[in-house]
Amino acid sequence: MSVQAGESWNYDRFNFHGLSLSGIRTAISMPDFSLSFDVAQGYPYLLNLKHYFITHGHLDHAAGVPYIISQKAMNSxxxxxxxxxxxxxxxxxxxxxxxxxxxxxxxxxxxxxVKADDEFELNAQHFVKAFPTTHRIESFGYTLFETNKKLKPEYLGLAKEDIIDMKKRGIDIHDIHQTPLVSFTGDTQIEFLDSRPWVRKSKILFMEATYLDDTKGIDHARQWGHTHINEIIPRLKDIESEQIVFIHASSRYSTAAALQLIAERVPREFHERVVLYPGR
Known part of the structure; x- marks a missing residue:
């Protein structure tokens, strides 16, 4: 169980910068890929990116779109x-x-x-694919994929010269492997986990966890298109991600209170995989 101070968090070779707090702001960027998931009110760390993936139109996720456009124009x-x-x-x-x-x-x-299953190329090795989520208005999540070519099993062990010759003759000697690296939900009910199989197989999964105690119940969360921690806990065993990153916690919780609630409610076997992303 962990939380990063400030706005940055990293895992493995992936660097993230941003904030997420329910009803206030959500914008988490991956600077190395020049992209952001949502834009909040258009913070400075977003202004030099190239790709902005908007989950839905609520102001705490999308209000910054006009400001980012104007700043890009001003700076040519x-x-x-x-x-x-x-x-x-x-x-x-x-x-x-x-x-x-x-x-x-x-x-x-x-x-x-965007429509469900649309793919958007970032570069030769990476693309982003949309998946449906369930909120009060039309919404999508997004997954960053990595594409790699691997020699087909039947060609393993061939001499380099033979491989070059087969390429010249137009023989397809590679299998294409697409690996889900990072999935991001935005606001959604828990059903997003079943929308597409790759989502819960992503190396890193950013998922909404708005309600962390019983002050508001599951019915209230679902009424507003959100997810309650009581719905998440039984599904943790289904998620294969190395890191499960909780975002969009209600602003009623301080960071310390949110961490304490998560530590108390999430089974200990998942503590090393569950992260609370900073929102303040």
Missing amino acids: QPTANFYMPTSLVEPLDQIMKIWEKIEGHEYKYNFIP
């Missing part, structure tokens, strides 16, 4: 890509047109509609 940065639920594209486009009238400036931006 290339047009960024904002990936978002299809139903969000038109309203956000209208908001940008209103801001253009207010500021007397025409902005450039790419609002890319």
Whole structure:
């Protein structure tokens, strides 16, 4: 059981920077991949990225979109890509047109509609794939995948010269392996775990855990499209991720209180795999 001070957290070769607190702000970036999951109010650590994956349109997740666009224009940065639920594209486009009238400036931006299972290439080895989540409005989660080529078993042990010759003759000698590295849910009910098999197999899973005690019950959480820790605990055994990162904790909990509740409620066998991401 752990929490990082400040806004940064890392695991293995992956570095994250951001904050997540229910109803207040959620924006967690992966600077090495020039991407962010959600944008909160548009904090400085987000401004130089290229790809923004918006889970849904609530203000604590998406309010920063216009500000990021304006800052990129002011600093002559290339047009960024904002990936978002299809139903969000038109309203956000209208908001940008209103801001253009207010500021007397025409902005450039790419609002890319998302459907379940859409894939978006980042580079030759990495892409992001959308998966459905269940919230009060249209919402998606996103998974960062890594693609690797591996020699097919029947060609293992061949001499280098033979492999080169087979490539020249157009023989497909590789299997393509796609590994889910990082999954991120945004706001959702617990059913996201069953939406796509790769989500709970991701090396790192960022998942909502808004309610951590019994002050508000499961029914209340579900009514608002959120997840209660009492729903998460029975499902921990189903999650294969090396790290399960709780985000979006209610602002009613201090960091110390949230950590204590998690330590008390999560079975000890999972303590080394469960992380509370900083929100303040």
